[in-house]
Amino acid sequence: MFLDCGTALLGWFDQHKRDLPWRRSSDPYGIWVSEIMLQQTRVAAVLEHYSRWMGSFPTVAALAAAEEAEVLALWSGLGYYRRARMLHRAARVLVAEHAGCLPRTSAALRELPGIGAYTAAAVASIAFGEPVAVVDGNVERVVARLLGLPAGAGADRLRAIRAGAQALVSPARPGDSNQAIMELGATVCLPRAPLCLGCPVQPWCRTRGEHPTIARKPLTPRAIAYTLATDTGGRVLLRQRPAEASLMAGMWELPELPAAPPGARVLLRFRHAITVTNYAVSIVALGGATELPGGDAAAGTAERWVPVDELPRLPLTGLARKALRRLGLWPPASVSGSG
DNA sequence: GATCCGTGGGG
DNA sequence: TCCCCAAGGAT
Numbered sequence: 022m023f024l025d026c027g028t029a030l031l032g033w034f035d036q037h038k039r040d041l042p043w044r045r046s047s048d049p050y051g052i053w054v055s056e057i058m059l060q061q062t063r064v065a066a067v068l069e070h071y072s073r074w075m076g077s078f079p080t081v082a083a084l085a086a087a088e089e090a091e092v093l094a095l096w097s098g099l100g101y102y103r104r105a106r107m108l109h110r111a112a113r114v115l116v117a118e119h120a121g122c123l124p125r126t127s128a129a130l131r132e133l134p135g136i137g138a139y140t141a142a143a144v145a146s147i148a149f150g151e152p153v154a155v156v157d158g159n160v161e162r163v164v165a166r167l168l169g170l171p172a173g174a175g176a177d178r179l180r181a182i183r184a185g186a187q188a189l190v191s192p193a194r195p196g197d198s199n200q201a202i203m204e205l206g207a208t209v210c211l212p213r214a215p216l217c218l219g220c221p222v223q224p225w226c227r228t229r230g231e232h233p234t235i236a237r238k239p240l241t242p243r244a245i246a247y248t249l250a251t252d253t254g255g256r257v258l259l260r261q262r263p264a265e266a267s268l269m270a271g272m273w274e275l276p277e278l279p280a281a282p283p284g285a286r287v288l289l290r291f292r293h294a295i296t297v298t299n300y301a302v303s304i305v306a307l308g309g310a311t312e313l314p315g316g317d318a319a320a321g322t323a324e325r326w327v328p329v330d331e332l333p334r335l336p337l338t339g340l341a342r343k344a345l346r347r348l349g350l351w352p353p354a355s356v357s358g359s360g
Numbered sequence: 361g362a363t364c365c366g367t368g369g370g371g
Numbered sequence: 372t373c374c375c376c377a378a379g380g381a382t
Binding site for chain 2: 374375380
Binding site: 055056057058059060061062063064066067101103104107134135136137138139140143155157158159160199200203204206207212213237292294 | 372373374375376377378379380381
């Protein structure tokens, strides 16, 4: 049963797989980069970052030699910045201890920073042909539906899913098998409304359209205010978040205010959700009733007047970029026609 | 096992 | 506008 099902899956993948840049090369480094970028991130968001990244850091050695600020600047907008730092750190480990090459087994890959069970299996199977199943969110959902397992959690359930996924892996084409089941989850066996009529493994599926989903916890609302300070030289005042911050460490943003001062001139309001918090953002103009908190409030954080056309070189937070874009300062005029 | 870490796009 | 995310890993 699993054999036929796996064969049907591979046949479907050969017909329907998307043309993605990281599928055009067998370079293990490129495959690794793509897998890290794709963690909890949509393909559409990864595409442009991936090409820029590979242009700037085409090899493990090039990445290892880069400054962390360059690495973060190229990652800016993708979120989960810890991924970029760990990728950078792992590249330096590989140069120092592995002649700049990736280990060829999932067990050895698993030892590197930022590589967990999923990514180790993905890189090992796609780049090196190791017949090991990946289990990501797609695989969990697809296999659970195939087996008729109810939605939920638990170690037993996960064991059954791992076993089912492993049984679907073709020893001859493990990388394609893994990508096939993930592709099916991403394009056909959708979380909310699966397209069962177009599903290549529908004959083997015990669920066939039932698709209970688990609701998530609501975000916590919170108000936050930043200030826009510009000078006559076309520069904008930015602040760097502390290196030890848990959220967006080392990234640059507009200076935050303790609260929007009464009577302050509000330039812009918008919403921006970050992980578990739903921010109601206000951007206020500096001057009049508004003053920057001075002295110790900004202790340990760098502050810089940044020429607008240098903004692309800084690792800005997504929230800061969204604000600057709506204020007409991003992208800078000097690069707005080239991207 | 539970929690934390981001974002831009689509329904 | 609002809600829902999406190819996880570390702690």
